[in-house]
Amino acid sequence: MDKTRTVRWGILGTARIAEKVSVAIQQASNAELKGIASRSTEKASVWASEFKVPASYGHYQELLADPEIDAVYIPLPPSLHAEWTIKAAEAGKHVLCEKPLAMDVNEAKMMADACSKNGVQLMDGVMWVHHPRTKMMKEKLQENILGELRRVTSAISFCWDEIPLQNIRLHKNLGGGSLLDMGWYCARAILWVFDELPVKVFATAKFVNEVDLNLSAILWFPDGKRASFDCGFDSCMRKWFEITGTKGVLNCNDFTRPWDLENPEFQVCDTFGNCEKLKSSTHLQEVCMIESFCDNILNNKPDDSLVNDSIRTQIICDALGESAEKEEIVIIKS
């Protein structure tokens, strides 16, 4: 294996999302999966054999101490992201951290600082931005066919049959709640369109266990642009956004992951309702994410815009969370 061409990965924790990302690391052309760590030696070892990972570690710190590992993926609960990202950075590892990046923007900035200081890359685990469809949609936006951009509307939800009170998504101290879990995607999508922070936000939520089971939001941007979204664990699966300009509308019905992986589509409609359906290539977005992350490392060109996007997403989510608790408008200081 040509070490100059691959990044050697370790994974901290055996959460379910780690399975998908481990496969992506194994499939990526410039990555190899070297180790898995769990708080339980046995769990790590079982996982390693199931997913064909050479090394297993009974403590996260052990994995971080391994000089054969260049980068780590952190699928731990949000409340542990800062601690382990910073420890990984201090151990000289690049960090791909599952979203939400952190519990709040202070943590997020500490993580970014630690990575910057140690010369390692930090990125959150939002996959859809790495799908070729996303680039294609951005190109359409840049062609200016929508006219002046006015607003983004988005919705992401799924529905539990019964509320699983044990689920970490329903524990405030672990970083639960629909805003950080799903609203993170909506906020990122809105940022991806407008590429600037809102000036103020308003949100309302239904709380269970002090955690938002759902949330609806309005975001005000400079020049009168606006966005709104809803997210939640209590409505049928949705994952769409609509970008509206003066002359056209761009719709994507499944931006976080295509309903049909073979048909990553979106459509652009004009003011008469005439729509053009566009289809991108069908790369797996999790593999694209890993390859893009590794490319930056191998070419020694860390992409600051990725950290910046994570931090801005966190700023928006912090403000939305505060607004939802008070049910009042929250100003975002620039």
Place this chain on the structure above:
Amino acid sequence: MDKTRTVRWGILGTARIAEKVSVAIQQASNAELKGIASRSTEKASVWASEFKVPASYGHYQELLADPEIDAVYIPLPPSLHAEWTIKAAEAGKHVLCEKPLAMDVNEAKMMADACSKNGVQLMDGVMWVHHPRTKMMKEKLQENILGELRRVTSAISFCWDEIPLQNIRLHKNLGGGSLLDMGWYCARAILWVFDELPVKVFATAKFVNEVDLNLSAILWFPDGKRASFDCGFDSCMRKWFEITGTKGVLNCNDFTRPWDLENPEFQVCDTFGNCEKLKSSTHLQEVCMIESFCDNILNNKPDDSLVNDSIRTQIICDALGESAEKEEIVIIKS
């Protein structure tokens, strides 16, 4: 002509929307168009000959005094709706009044009272609720395939190239603004789904000339149900709603008027993104509206639910307008 089988119509004013409705009256099986009134004798007479209407009147009151007229359609600016609806009711005429019904709910209730006292029917000019597609969508909702209803999202907009400051839609004293013009449809759609008033609302708007050029809103309903919409004169044409339940989503991309009149469609999707496209019959909704209105009269069964829907829509719009001015939540007292 069998007088027991037709309602004889007059129109108060020659606004552009009157052209479409006059054609609908002429096409409806149980209606005939007898007269047109304008403040100008000449304008009325020219209009009458162009649209083949037997009688023309140089004053609205003259038309109301004609015993050969059973019902009037009022396409005047909103600020004149109360005055002329009440005068028409006192003259014993049934009233189809263009939306928004009134400037505020006090006016709306005075209009409803005057019609009730004089034994005439009152209805607002929202056409889409009379389209056969609407009944078909309601049946789908009642089949309970969406599970428990959670939320409605809606958007209605069109875009002026330049803001026409002379347009009555931009004059506050005439009843202008995107909320009353287009938000009226969104509010009605939300009411049509939930069939109850929200408990509170929040709205924000961009004001020009003291009139809302656009507006974004969140509405809270009993049992945690929620709705949101945006409307405006400054974004590409849109006219959709999405109804979300725990198990499914119903989408209609053109509920106020099908993009393609020959294809009045909507779709129902499940939680896996499997969608069924449904198509209704293709009746012209303005003709359906007139025929339904006339049926009620001819069968001597005035439909109170129609007035009730208008008044509830007005209550919602009043609260949204107040909220948008203050940018604060407004409670709706039941």
